[in-house]
Amino acid sequence: MPSTPSPLTALTPLLQEVIAQSLAFKDSEDVFARRATPHALRDLLLEDLPEQPATAQAIWEDISKRLLPYCVNMNSPRFMGFGDTGADPASLVAGIFAVLAQQNLINQSFCSPSGTMAEIAVIRWLRELIGYPTVPACEVTSVWEAGGITTYGGTGSNTTAMMLAREHTVPGTLSDGVRDPERFGLVVPRGVGHYSVKSAAAWTGCGTYLIEVDTDHFRYDLTALAQAVKENAGRLMAVVAYAGDSRTQTIDHLRAVHDTVRTADPTVWLHADACWGLMAALTPRRRHLLDGIEAFDSVTVDPHKVLNVPYATSALLVRDPAVLRMVSSYSDLIMQEDYAFGQVTPQLGTKEWTSLRAWAALRSQGRQGLTRMMDERLDRTEAFATLVDAHPQLMRLHDPDLCAVAFCYLPPGTHPGTATDTQVERLNAVNRAIHRRLMDEGRWHLHQFTLPDDHGHIRRGAVLAPLRFMSINPRITTTHMRDVLDYVTRLGQEASR
Template identity: 45%
Template sequence: MQLEDYVVSNSTRSKTEMLLQKSLDTAIKFKSENQVRKSTQDASTLYGLIVNELNTNPIELDQVLAEFCENILPDCTNFGSPNFMGFPDAGNSIAALCGSLLSEFLQQNLINQSFCAPSATFVEIAVIKWLREALGFETPKIESVWDVGGLITPSGTFSNTVAMMLARESKIPGTLKNGIQTPKKLKIVVPKGINHYSVKAAQRWLGCGENYVEVPVIDFRYDLEKLQQIVTEEKENIMAVIAYAGDSRTMSIENLSAVADVVRKIDSNIWLHADACHGFCLGFSPNLRHKIQGIEKFDSVATDPHKAMLLPYTISGLIVRDPNKLLSITTESDLIMKENFAFGQVIPFVGSKPWVSLKLWFMMKNFGKEGLKELVESRHRNAVRFSELLLERPCFRLVNNVDYNSVVFVYTEGTTSLDECNRVNQIIHNTVLNEGMYHIHQFSIPGPGWFKEDETLYPLRYMSGNPLVTEHHMTDMLDRIEALGRAALNA
């Protein structure tokens, strides 16, 4: 085995180009197909097919690619299909895919700037600046990483966790160094029934324990009177209040300005964090930005461009209102250069830092402000139209008002109890997934009281960000769901 034959070089350039072209052709063909999954084999079958002994001798790369195409690719989910209408994570921006490919090849490490990522560091700073501007935050003169006011992270869960770390250090300065002495003073406040698991998980990961207070909601937003009451009672022990600029189920946008005003009036030192992993992009639209009015009052905001901007997985951005707050979680090591633009000083949990921001830079430059505006507004128009199509069919009922791009609904025709309604909708969902042509999402959610008080519904959800989705795709999927509902009711 000649090792030099297995790496990119001048001598292997032709072979590399040929194999990469085959891989690229495979990927583009996959992205361009309408079916969500060609094969729906169960987990045990896939385990037996894929998890086996490693071969002893080398295998030619074209054979490896052929094995991948035969055994693995058919069961991959095509998030870019126009029939995938359960999540907006289409990942099909041509510009973003180019940026993603280039970042993998160029292999810049943003832990240090001067020799690891000389120009890449400033690409990262640029996209953080653009995200800050979309949210309405001021951007100070940037002379070091401490002025940037944000971090590019691997995921929304990561961003939310760092935000909770900042909240902890704000509540009890020096905890990073001294450890947690009084966990009871590190509570977080979340809306009941719609909060994302990540902030509660972050509490545990950061050593704060399961230390949270749930506030009742009205129409998937805080009951402001209850919020005021609870924060007043618990203010000495609260480190953060969490609000959702698009909760992960109904995409309802919190009354951000009112929440901030309620909390600040009681205690201006409580950290305000907005999980805007979906809703941040409303800031790109002058016509829809009012929906996130007040987000600029929050101390930190989590954003997920891979959810909202057609980027391949994964990329998130944590934006911090006061850039100096990031000093409280500084990392010091002789392996991280104490230079002005070394991101390794400021991001926790990460050593080598990949250049994931390049795909966002490519996409934002490619779309420009006008293109981003149209992307956001077309997504909203599609969701409104889907809700209208639902209301034309008496067999369905809407669960939420459409704030952005999520439409939550249930098949109810002929159902006479909560259990029956949930059973029918769960059968619909499972059948749709097993068929592989469409994708629609399902979860549990506090119901509106159609069958009984304090009910838990298992609805279906349309939520798409893919520009390829048309009314034709929506109608065809609704036809299939309606037929499955009738069949499930009689099963």
């Protein structure tokens, strides 16, 4: 008699259906199939736990009917506000396998024998890309030689960096606790920093003793930076610089920041948030912008932002691999071995094999493919910036370093460069109205946030509410760019009446 397939093997046809429908979803040009208010979705999905069991087929049918139509498709060429497509083919294959393989990277010998080594390989590749040295592979005898950790996002990586900065500033704080919060000041650029750094300082018990330094063209004013470091001598935990800030993706002058800080204070921890800036390492056209990053004590990078891999893979890289011992933990329950990442990954117990997605993307692209991918992004950035510059009712607000272009619609009567308070308020109101329409309709997506006018295009020092385009998605064509700008213009004209 033929053998009865196991329950898991019997899932094969259903999984094929799931994969086919999910790929069709990602291949669609629609940002959303349907739009609904939060309360409508609440009423649709918040329900009592069912009494009766259901089959996997029934669950998938429910997902297809009630969840999938309302999901955002970040791989749509009309979704231009972020770059997190999650559509790298090799990463998708690896991600599916990693879910099924169920490896736990807290431990190597019996929880993740090969997965641990693949994760170390990813960390080493990322270190090489930003210019950190790596020891020969034959000398990697434990996680302590890896030189970094992976986390589930830039916030987690930045939080670990702030833990390292805290321990570097006052050794033993991990065990003794914070006794003088004012000892842990944190220098950040005013108006362009990411929320995770401030939150990380609070989460690690250091409070929010932020020292915000003025910027010039979205980079540190170096004179003001030197003054801030000197004035707060003995009360600083870290200085944070952005290799691609979260608004305009401007890369700071990293070598100058390093030299300025080290001259004023040779010991303060230097951290670079390169969650976006990792892109610059992929191409000779931008690699020079990262000069000096290899001298920083720690660097955060986000492969899921840069490599089109599915959520969520981030990494914290450290110049000196030994510093991770400052925040290590140990238990003979499961981490009693040299290659256990559980020793060096704060806040995580079970550790999903998310790094395999980055491993697959890096392996499949190779250095040549990564360069080609990034150069194509830069070409799209330049094409979009050119279209904005040629439009009489649009204003570009910065010179793009990477893939972001922040711009705004100019209502009639706006005087660029010398706009009055009233004109700035009206400009922001109109651009916010444009963004609300985009969000409500769901046909196009551009991001919005507040941004200091560091270039003085509207009025230097004014806080603006621009729209942001991002060129990472390879499906975006020049036609898409023209169409979204035409649509923004129409919405702006309607909102200005």
